[in-house]
Ligand SMILES: Nc1ncnc2c1ncn2[C@@H]1O[C@H](COP(=O)(O)OP(=O)(O)O)[C@@H](O)[C@H]1O
Ligand code: SF4
């Protein structure tokens with residue numbers, strides 16, 4: 001019999017488990033199963049591998065060839081909001097062969113968010129509206145990792161919170177498994193929330209210090225009325241094992257754990273409801289490099305075992321290169337470029353992406369591009385530049401960039417860029433430093449791969 005005051009059970013954990021067998025197909029239709037390490041993966045990945053969407057056409061030409069094939073001088077769209085050729089979201093949603101396929105797990109279309117900016121204590125500076133997210137369209141397939149990158153303040157966390165309906169959107173549509181959930185009430189959303197979870201940068205802030213681990217992990221099950229006491233205890237033990245913590249950790253409190261262990265707890269809490277989508281908001285930024293490698297590899301293992309899709313917010317390009325299937329680049333609230341990971345690193349098409357790749361990340365999580373000239377400062381999100389938001393820092397800016405928002409241009413299948421001059425820019429690397437990550441980041445990337453190699457060798461033994 002259930003205890004007084006305990007909410008009525010909707011279904012037991014057992015039933016829940018039965019509904020989602022461990023061996024459920026983790027990859028979305030069309031997403032190839034990963035059998036090799038990401039290192040090999042990056043090396044082996046054909047440029048146009050269909051990362052996300054089922055039915056995405058296989059790339060047969062290089063971006064250069066692609067550019068050559070396209071007619072020049074396409075009409076630019078009208079000032080203000082341009083006519084979009086296609087957005088990255090539509091890219092995924094469009095099925096060229098007209099086949100019937102399952103919708104992406106998560107779709108964001110024309111998403112926007114403005115905040116009321118607060119006045120400073122002694123001045124009116126900063127008053128007005130913050131244009132945090134503007135016209136963001138993205139799609140994420142089941143089992144896929146899509147990285148969202150950009151400088152601090154570019155709107156990444158706001159996109160995450162909008163996608164999970166933790167914030168109301170000012171504009172646009174959010175679809176989850178094909179259903180438009182943009183305006184769903186909290187009660188209607190509740191069952192769906194089990195499928196969409198978040199891992200935060202600072203697990204300590206998201207874990208109640210007065211609860212022990214068992215209580216922390218059991219709480220979401222109680223809120224969602226899942227399982228009997230015994231079943232919940234079993235689930236807590238199971239999820240602790242999944243994140244490589246021991247059952248006896250269940251009686252400890254968050255402050256008794258190291259940073260890495262606390263992040264494992266944060267992940268366990270996200271996983272306890274068996275989600276399909278996990279949004280990771282800079283989950284390793286606050287950790288030491290060697291601990292970062294453990295957490296990243298854990299996230300990858302969990303993805304393989306459980307078929308999770310990750311929207312992975314990161315500022316560290318080494319992590320992105322190691323983890324992601326595709327990368328979306330944000331600047332001042334807008335998307336600039338979306339591409340398969342290998343393609344993005346080899347042929348970045350947007351001047352901002354190129355700048356990011358050439359920047360030397362500082363160790364702090366909220367780094368800004370390390371350039372000294374004032375033109376390189378991030379403009380205020382309360383007064384974003386008209387036209388292309390990047391024009392105040394872009395070495396290729398012309399008149400049209402200052403006046404018109406660039407339409408999306410497809411440089412290769414799955415590789416779209418919001419830049420007026422995307423097809424006329426010099427090839428990446430022809431006029432300066434290139435493609436490789438800064439040495440510190442390359443070193444980290446090697447470490448992640450090495451750790452992963454060690455683990456796969458150990459598990460094969
Ligand atoms: N609750 C809020 N109120 C006012 N402004 C906000 C709020 N949340 C975020 N912002 C602003 O929105 C912009 C984008 O923030 P955020 O999404 O946190 O960026 P990122 O995660 O890329 O660093 C920033 O200028 C930030 O100051
Ligand atoms: S549209 Fe113009 S300003 Fe914007 S990135 Fe392209 S060249 Fe630079």
Ligand SMILES: [Mg+2]
Nearest residue numbers: 156157158281
């Ligand atoms: Mg953030």
